[in-house]
Amino acid sequence: MGCWLLTFFTPVPFLVPLAVVAVFAVVQFLVGPRLVEWLVPAHELARGEDGYLSDEPVATMVARQCQLAGVPLVRLGIVEDGDPNAFTFGHTRRDARVWISRGLLDRLDDREVEAVVAHEIGHIRNRDFAVMTAASVVPALLYYVTAGARGGDQSGGNDPVRILGFVVYLISELALLGLSRARELGADHASCAATGDGDALCSALVKIVYGMGERDRALAERVADLRENDHHRQARRLARKEGRTRAVGALGIASAGSAPSLDPAGPQLPPERLVRALRFEVTSPWARWQELLSTHPLVATRIAALEASGLPGAPRVWCGVRTAAQASAEERLRARAQFLAELPVHFGGWLCLGAAFLAFKGDPGQANLTLVSALVAAAGVLLVIRATLRAPLGTPEPVARVADLLDRLDAGPVSAIPVRLRGTIVGRGGFVASSDLVLDDGSGIVTLEYDNPLPGAGLLFGATRASSFVGEDVEVTGWYLRGPEPYVELRAVSGTAAGTVWCWTFVSRYVLSAAVLLAGALALTFTL
Numbered sequence: 001m002g003c004w005l006l007t008f009f010t011p012v013p014f015l016v017p018l019a020v021v022a023v024f025a026v027v028q029f030l031v032g033p034r035l036v037e038w039l040v041p042a043h044e045l046a047r048g049e050d051g052y053l054s055d056e057p058v059a060t061m062v063a064r065q066c067q068l069a070g071v072p073l074v075r076l077g078i079v080e081d082g083d084p085n086a087f088t089f090g091h092t093r094r095d096a097r098v099w100i101s102r103g104l105l106d107r108l109d110d111r112e113v114e115a116v117v118a119h120e121i122g123h124i125r126n127r128d129f130a131v132m133t134a135a136s137v138v139p140a141l142l143y144y145v146t147a148g149a150r151g152g153d154q155s156g157g158n159d160p161v162r163i164l165g166f167v168v169y170l171i172s173e174l175a176l177l178g179l180s181r182a183r184e185l186g187a188d189h190a191s192c193a194a195t196g197d198g199d200a201l202c203s204a205l206v207k208i209v210y211g212m213g214e215r216d217r218a219l220a221e222r223v224a225d226l227r228e229n230d231h232h233r234q235a236r237r238l239a240r241k242e243g244r245t246r247a248v249g250a251l252g253i254a255s256a257g258s259a260p261s262l263d264p265a266g267p268q269l270p271p272e273r274l275v276r277a278l279r280f281e282v283t284s285p286w287a288r289w290q291e292l293l294s295t296h297p298l299v300a301t302r303i304a305a306l307e308a309s310g311l312p313g314a315p316r317v318w319c320g321v322r323t324a325a326q327a328s329a330e331e332r333l334r335a336r337a338q339f340l341a342e343l344p345v346h347f348g349g350w351l352c353l354g355a356a357f358l359a360f361k362g363d364p365g366q367a368n369l370t371l372v373s374a375l376v377a378a379a380g381v382l383l384v385i386r387a388t389l390r391a392p393l394g395t396p397e398p399v400a401r402v403a404d405l406l407d408r409l410d411a412g413p414v415s416a417i418p419v420r421l422r423g424t425i426v427g428r429g430g431f432v433a434s435s436d437l438v439l440d441d442g443s444g445i446v447t448l449e450y451d452n453p454l455p456g457a458g459l460l461f462g463a464t465r466a467s468s469f470v471g472e473d474v475e476v477t478g479w480y481l482r483g484p485e486p487y488v489e490l491r492a493v494s495g496t497a498a499g500t501v502w503c504w505t506f507v508s509r510y511v512l513s514a515a516v517l518l519a520g521a522l523a524l525t526f527t528l
Contacts, residue, residue, distance in 0.1 A: 380517025
């Protein structure tokens, strides 16, 4: 995108930004792992000849999965953060790293943890980080092939060629995202084949993506207290006991094509809440739209792919969950109508501004100023509507349980629900300077997205104040939205010791959209 903007608005030959892209890809591949280690600090477990020199249960799982996959023992790190997450990175199989958060180990049982580990080892066996790094250069190359012959002409005569190049670039970016989703499905299949337990991977995905699964808070606090006082062996023993208890409770029988009769993610997660968590994915067109723009498939898509895989460990308990999550015909019709109404609002304002710019840029002396003014005014109207839907100023709705928001079909990437939540901040997503927070209210977790219109304000908050909220009981006001994953855009977060932090992005949206509308209306008045 940066290359296209640079070559569209400046006379710089495309060969220059193309070289920059190539150099950046090489540098990213070479120094990327070091950068990730700095951004996501972890306690790395020492390795011996036969495995890890640690009695962490996950160490045994990783060693076993490495042996099954035929890859060298990976570098294993534990990220002390409450956000459940795991990922792999590196250059080759020999220097691959797997980072796993404490939140994932605390929230998932042993079966689920091993399924996640096998998924990450599957990425390493398939050399996915090398494949995706190489593939990331392709969109820029395709743009160069399509529009590179235009030279440095900035008169506007080559605008159609540049636009064609941009269209090719966008298509190749979508293909790149599709490749990423395919690699994720491949890693899912590798996990299912290695563990023979697709049900465990399904339940792990729901817990990680939707933050579901209640924990025994008293037990979790005892484990955390033991870790803080350097009684790590006792903490691990207590955590293992919890994991075994949940694993026993997870055993159950369900008929194919129906919702599970026992909760596959643990006795604390009723089946109806499991089904409700997937309703948005299988009902709203926004979910399928966002999947096209995401690096990861929807959870419902991943479960369906595992069901259809034909692998010996394909899900049985989770079979038919997608069908069970279907909303009523009336709800589906309402969701489609909402999507069709919101789609032009979501993109229309920026498209109108882009069209106005192109109409004026071609030849300012001959431009139809009435058309340009009308496009700017239309953009202002759409941006005002978008700001109103994205951050409605009504009284926040008190929400007793985060999990109760998951089946709300009236939330999406455009329309938000004003909410007030209470809970404990358990993490920051693992990143050392992350400005986002992770809230746990006992029923589940949700990401709190901190945003600020001032450049660098988010980084400053992440570096100076965000850590003071971790472990605090807080009250949060903001707007609940559905991206690829649910999140709350913060309006304010208040803690006893950390104080109160306000976010003003919603104000900037209202002000800027109103300014565009006013400018368009005034210009239209003078040109008529």
